[in-house]
Each structure stands twice: as C-alpha cells, then as structure tokens.
Amino acid sequence: MxxxxxxxxxxxxxxxxxxxxxxxxxxxxxxxxxxTIDPTKTIPFTKIDLKQRAQDAGATNPSFSGLMNAGHEMAVQAVTAIPDKEDSQKINATTVTAQIKMTSGELIDIVSDEGDLHQANDTATLIGNVNITTADGYHVVTDWLNARTDVLYADTPGTVTSTGPLGDLEAGRMVLTSDPDTGDAHLHFTDGVTVVYQPQTSKE
Missing domain, CATH: 1.20.5 (Single alpha-helices involved in coiled-coils or other helix-helix interfaces)
Structure with missing residues (x-):
C-alpha cells in the first residue's frame, strides 16, 4: 500500500x-x-468618402415652426435636411410633412416626397406626391407645389386632382390663399376645371 x-x-x-x-x-x-500580422498595414475601415460626407452635412428628423404675418401657425418636419451646395440659404429636405393652423382654427396638412426651403426668400417648393388635406374634407394631389412661408399662399404649376364634399375634381392649376377678414383658407381651381358631382344621400 x-x-x-x-x-x-x-x-x-x-x-x-x-x-x-x-x-x-x-x-x-x-x-x-x-x-502573420503586419503592424504597418492600415486598419481595414469601411470605405467612406469623408470629403463627400462633410459636404453633405445635414440634420436627421429636423423640425421647425413659426408664425406667418397674419398669425397662422406653421410646423414643418422632414426625415433629412441638407444645405444646398450652390445656395447656402437653401435647404433640401426629404419626406416633408407640414401643418398649417389657421387663425380660425382650421388645419391644413401637406405631405410630399421632397422639398426645398429658401430662408431668405421665404419660399418653399414641394415636389413629388404632394398631398394637401383641409379640415373641411378636401384632399388635393399634385406633383409640384410652390408656397410661401411668410403668408398663406401656395400654387401648383401643373394639374391637380381633388376629392371633397362636392365630388371629384380635376384642374390645370390650384391656388391656396386665406380670407383676410375671416382667416379661412380658400382653394381656387382654374385652367380647365372638371367636376364630377356626387350628391349627398339623405339619411332617413
């Protein structure tokens, strides 16, 4: 043992x-x-054009709000906003959402794929699938909308289609303004207006 x-x-x-x-x-x-590891080799970073990124400096999910001359409130949001390379006063934005609250309490909602905002000129251009919805039931669709940010004014250089209480409408141009006395928003359709009237059915 x-x-x-x-x-x-x-x-x-x-x-x-x-x-x-x-x-x-x-x-x-x-x-x-x-x-074998070569200590003199550069670390393999993802290829990024730093110069281009510096030029494209912008903001993600930016928003701003302000008052128009008549007292209407405006709020704008976007997914991205990048300063224009040729004009420092101009901002290029994507997926733009805007809401205007009139002094009368009426709301106007605007959505577009892209937008250009020029601060010095108090102008905005909305491009691509522009949808305008008013509180009284009108829904307007167009490809291009020119607007001002200091007063309630917007117009379309091209055709528009609209649905609303009176039916379906198509026109060559639309102008959005406000009544100076009541503060209500007015939609003016011109240049060949076609309306398909849909009478309201009465409820018994």
Whole structure:
C-alpha cells in the first residue's frame, strides 16, 4: 500500500510539470499557424468618402415652426435636411410633412416626397406626391407645389386632382390663399376645371 501511495504522489508531481509543457506547446503551434500580422498595414475601415460626407452635412428628423404675418401657425418636419451646395440659404429636405393652423382654427396638412426651403426668400417648393388635406374634407394631389412661408399662399404649376364634399375634381392649376377678414383658407381651381358631382344621400 505504501508503494502505491508513493507511485501516486510521483505521478501527480510529474503531471504538474508535463501538462503545463503540453499546453505551452499547443499555444506555440497555434501562433505559428496563425496569419502573420503586419503592424504597418492600415486598419481595414469601411470605405467612406469623408470629403463627400462633410459636404453633405445635414440634420436627421429636423423640425421647425413659426408664425406667418397674419398669425397662422406653421410646423414643418422632414426625415433629412441638407444645405444646398450652390445656395447656402437653401435647404433640401426629404419626406416633408407640414401643418398649417389657421387663425380660425382650421388645419391644413401637406405631405410630399421632397422639398426645398429658401430662408431668405421665404419660399418653399414641394415636389413629388404632394398631398394637401383641409379640415373641411378636401384632399388635393399634385406633383409640384410652390408656397410661401411668410403668408398663406401656395400654387401648383401643373394639374391637380381633388376629392371633397362636392365630388371629384380635376384642374390645370390650384391656388391656396386665406380670407383676410375671416382667416379661412380658400382653394381656387382654374385652367380647365372638371367636376364630377356626387350628391349627398339623405339619411332617413
């Protein structure tokens, strides 16, 4: 029994020496098989044109609000807004959402794919899928809308389609203004107006 205990003690002592040596050998093999790293190489960053990013500096989810001369409130939001490269007073925005609150309490909602806002001229141009919704039930769709930001005025250089209480409408041009006495919004359709009247059904 004493001989067995002595053998066990010697075995444990040798394993304490051999096992660490085996581990060091395995680690050395891993380092030898791994790819040699050149410390002089540049770290592989994602390719980004830093100069272009600096020129395209803008804002994400910007918003601003203000008062028009007649007291109407206007709030505008966008997904992105980038300063124009040729005109520092101009801002190019995408997915524009605007709301105008008239002094009468009436609301006008406007949505477009893109928009250009010129601060010095107090003008805005909305382009692509321009949708205008008024509180009295009119929904106007056009491709282009020119508007002012200091007074309530907007017009379309092209055709518009509209649905509303009177039915479906198509016109060559539309002008949005406000009544100076009541503060209500007025939509004027001109240049060949076609209306498909839909009479209201009476409820018994």
């Amino acid at each position: 004493a001989h067995g205990n002595k053998f066990h003690s010697q075995f444990v002592a040798w394993m304490k020496i051999v096992l660490p040596l085996i581990a060091l050998g395995m680690l050395s093999t891993l380092f030898l098989l791994s790819e």
